[in-house]
Amino acid sequence: MVITFPHMGTMYIPVKALFDELGINIVIPPRISKRTLEVGLKCCPEMACLPLKVTIGNYVESIKRGADTIVLSGSCGPCRFGYYGVVQKEILRDLGYDVEIVILDPPREGIKEFWERVKKITGNSPLYKGLRAINKAFKVCEETERLLKLVLQKRCREVYKGDTDRTFNRFEDKIRSVKGAQGILECIQETRKQLENIKVDNNKKPIKVGLVGEIYTIIEPYVNLNIEKRLGDMGVEVHREMSVDGWVKYHLAPDIKFRRKQKQILESSKDYLGLCIGGHAWETVAHTLNYSREGMDGIIQILPFGCMPEIVAESILPTIAKEECIPIMTLVVDELTGEAGYQTRLEAFVDLLHLERSRRENEFGKVLSWN
Amino acid sequence: MNIGIPRALLYFDYFPMWQTFLNYLGFSIIISPPTTKDILNIGVSLCVDDACLPVKLFHGHVAYLKEKVDVIFVPRLVSVAPGEFICPKFIGLPEMIKNSIENLPPLLIFNYNLYKGIRDKKDAFDDLGRQLGVSSSHVDRAYKEAISRQYIYEAMIESGQNPLAILHPKEKWDKLDYSKGVIGIIAHPYLVCDRYISMDIAKKIRDKGYDVRISANVPQTIRENNLETMPKRLFWSYGRNLLGSGIEWLKGNEVDGIIFLSSFGCGIDSFIEELIRRYNARQLRLPYAVFTIDEHSGQAGFDTRLEAFLDMLEWRCKDGYNFSPYGYDVYSSKSSIR
Numbered sequence: 001m002v003i004t005f006p007h008m009g010t011m012y013i014p015v016k017a018l019f020d021e022l023g024i025n026i027v028i029p030p031r032i033s034k035r036t037l038e039v040g041l042k043c044c045p046e047m048a049c050l051p052l053k054v055t056i057g058n059y060v061e062s063i064k065r066g067a068d069t070i071v072l073s074g075s076c077g078p079c080r081f082g083y084y085g086v087v088q089k090e091i092l093r094d095l096g097y098d099v100e101i102v103i104l105d106p107p108r109e110g111i112k113e114f115w116e117r118v119k120k121i122t123g124n125s126p127l128y129k130g131l132r133a134i135n136k137a138f139k140v141c142e143e144t145e146r147l148l149k150l151v152l153q154k155r156c157r158e159v160y161k162g163d164t165d166r167t168f169n170r171f172e173d174k175i176r177s178v179k180g181a182q183g184i185l186e187c188i189q190e191t192r193k194q195l196e197n198i199k200v201d202n203n204k205k206p207i208k209v210g211l212v213g214e215i216y217t218i219i220e221p222y223v224n225l226n227i228e229k230r231l232g233d234m235g236v237e238v239h240r241e242m243s244v245d246g247w248v249k250y251h252l253a254p255d256i257k258f259r260r261k262q263k264q265i266l267e268s269s270k271d272y273l274g275l276c277i278g279g280h281a282w283e284t285v286a287h288t289l290n291y292s293r294e295g296m297d298g299i300i301q302i303l304p305f306g307c308m309p310e311i312v313a314e315s316i317l318p319t320i321a322k323e324e325c326i327p328i329m330t331l332v333v334d335e336l337t338g339e340a341g342y343q344t345r346l347e348a349f350v351d352l353l354h355l356e357r358s359r360r361e362n363e364f365g366k367v368l369s370w371n
Numbered sequence: 372m373n374i375g376i377p378r379a380l381l382y383f384d385y386f387p388m389w390q391t392f393l394n395y396l397g398f399s400i401i402i403s404p405p406t407t408k409d410i411l412n413i414g415v416s417l418c419v420d421d422a423c424l425p426v427k428l429f430h431g432h433v434a435y436l437k438e439k440v441d442v443i444f445v446p447r448l449v450s451v452a453p454g455e456f457i458c459p460k461f462i463g464l465p466e467m468i469k470n471s472i473e474n475l476p477p478l479l480i481f482n483y484n485l486y487k488g489i490r491d492k493k494d495a496f497d498d499l500g501r502q503l504g505v506s507s508s509h510v511d512r513a514y515k516e517a518i519s520r521q522y523i524y525e526a527m528i529e530s531g532q533n534p535l536a537i538l539h540p541k542e543k544w545d546k547l548d549y550s551k552g553v554i555g556i557i558a559h560p561y562l563v564c565d566r567y568i569s570m571d572i573a574k575k576i577r578d579k580g581y582d583v584r585i586s587a588n589v590p591q592t593i594r595e596n597n598l599e600t601m602p603k604r605l606f607w608s609y610g611r612n613l614l615g616s617g618i619e620w621l622k623g624n625e626v627d628g629i630i631f632l633s634s635f636g637c638g639i640d641s642f643i644e645e646l647i648r649r650y651n652a653r654q655l656r657l658p659y660a661v662f663t664i665d666e667h668s669g670q671a672g673f674d675t676r677l678e679a680f681l682d683m684l685e686w687r688c689k690d691g692y693n694f695s696p697y698g699y700d701v702y703s704s705k706s707s708i709r
């Protein structure tokens with residue numbers, strides 16, 4: 001059995017750690033490229049959401065490299081994500097790929113079913129071994145996220161353009177060939193040190209932008225046209241609450257403190273949206289509110305075309321923008337999104353944020369001089 | 372007090388229930404008129420661009436009502452059956468309305484959520500009663516009345532009637548005396564029952580001499596049965612209706628051709644359509660067409676395609692099933708879809 005899984009940003013790192021520890025062979029799908037997307041475009045319904053199209057490309061590319069089992073997490077509504085597996089299976093079947101798809105639904109849909117599926121993957125390895133592997137994978141997940149957060153901080157302040165990305169790219173090249181959780185952790189530590197040594201301009205007060213929206217689009221750089229890097233290169237500090245690590249902590253590992261904090265953030269947005277409507281729309285609204293109160297200069301919502309829950313959020317955000325006095329921009333991405341137009345919109349938005357900030361500072365100055 | 376009910380989205384599924392309940396409690400109801408170009412245009416201009424057509428249309432109907440009534444009834448249907456959901460947009464509908472339309476009268480929100488179990492059904496009505504300030508004993512009686520009315524309505528639909536015809540007796544469809552065949556339209560009720568946005572497809576087909584069946588006409592038990600074999604429980608109630616009826620028709624006994632009427636930007640339709648198309652291709656290869664409508668759909672192009680489809684159907688019926696327009700031998704294909 002050779003397992004593969006869809007890409008989502010750097011999620012492959014903890015997943016790799018997990019399977020390495022379990023001693024299971026995996027194929028990490030090649031980095032998402034135009035070719036990956038083309039596969040998806042050819043065989044998916046036009047109206048399907050972008051993540052479906054990209055992930056099917058992942059599978060096909062992995063199958064060609066020898067994978068025969070696909071593992072993905074499921075959910076049971078209300079959003080489409082939960083039904084990805086079924087539709088993708090039919091598509092793969094018609095393409096002539098006879099692979100097994102194991103959908104890991106949350107245990108509440110039936111604990112027995114869940115166990116059977118887990119067993120299908122882990123085979124006969126003893127329980128304690130499995131638990132240990134999971135534990136290590138969690139650790140890797142956490143560390144990876146910390147690394148990503150560090151990148152976000154460094155990129156907008158670096159003195160020599162490109163230092164941060166060079167370091168991080170080197171890390172990504174290397175990590176694919178490292179085996180075992182321990183090795184991966186060491187590799188992360190090493191990169192961390194390198195990142196910390198990057199020369200930065202500490203006097204700089206970068207514009208701060210909060211990123212909200214559909215989780216896959218936020219995390220996967222290929223689909224969001226590498227928004228973090230684009231903004232970082234413009235000298236903008238990007239904040240993003242949404243992460244693989246956060247998802248794991250909220251849904252899989254019972255991290256009570258983390259959950260409580262998230263719940264609190266969600267609750268605080270009651271006036272705008274008071275219940276889960278599927279996907280991450282509630283988080284989008286809540287984080288927007290939270291960011292604006294934390295003093296961000298602006299907020300960018302990003303969603304794939306046709307994303308049902310985010311559209312609801314999109315219609316709520318203008319009210320928040322008005323009431324909280326914070327610029328919010330919504331970016332919709334699909335397979336046709338052009339780079340040039342995208343860049344222009346980002347630049348225009350960042351210009352606006354600079355203007356707003358200097359206006360605010362002026363006003364502040366005036367107030368002071370009056371006194 | 373006048374309560375406005377927008378003639379869009381779930382109106383076509385639940386109006387009898389709402390009407391009975393509210394009338395019983397002594398409120399008068401004003402329904403927005405059938406969709407017109409203006410209503411649609413207003414809806415499109417108010418709603419976020421990326422929403423699907425039916426949701427935009429709902430905005431239009433609310434905008435029409437806002438100056439004419441004291442409160443507007445906006446359903447928030449989270450779930451209509453245990454363990455199932457409907458579209459995320461229905462759940463967020465009141466929020467979308469509130470944030471997109473200005474100067475609204477108060478909204479009367481109908482929070483209907485059966486996700487945890489059928490027992491919660493009455494909660495929604497109790498809640499309505501509270502919002503309206505009526506006594507709970509009144510609510511109880513109105514509730515009973517409403518439920519039984521709704522039950523009759525659903526039974527009538529399952530017996531083959533068009534929801535529109537039940538709501539508006541003028542629009543009644545009689546069985547055609549002489550019909551060339553039956554066409555199944557897979558679609559949400561709020562698409563196919565809105566004569567404006569569905570481009571009056573049902574009537575056009577009937578004018579050509581074909582009988583029409585819609586998804587809701589397939590009895591629920593049959594739909595549910597057909598879904599038993601799905602590898603994973605489908606958790607959208609509307610998706611279940613569409614797919615369940617689609618699978619039934621794919622067996623080829625009930626209809627001669629299938630039309631999938633979907634709205635541009637609908638996430639659920641895109642998945643269900645994909646499955647039905649693939650199942651059909653593996654099985655009988657019934658004549659099948661997808662019509663996607665959005666606010667820019669042109670009448671002319673739509674009619675031409677519909678005619679082409681019906682022509683194809685006619686040839687196929689005439690020449691029997693010994694040749695297939697797709698270039699495959701229909702009999703050699705696998706007989707099971709899975």
Ligand code: SF4
Nearest residue numbers: 049079081279307308
């Ligand atoms: S949240 Fe959006 S992108 Fe994700 S499955 Fe749902 S519709 Fe698709």
Ligand code: SF4
Nearest residue numbers: 423458460637638639
């Ligand atoms: S089910 Fe489809 S058409 Fe209906 S509201 Fe949802 S996205 Fe729109």
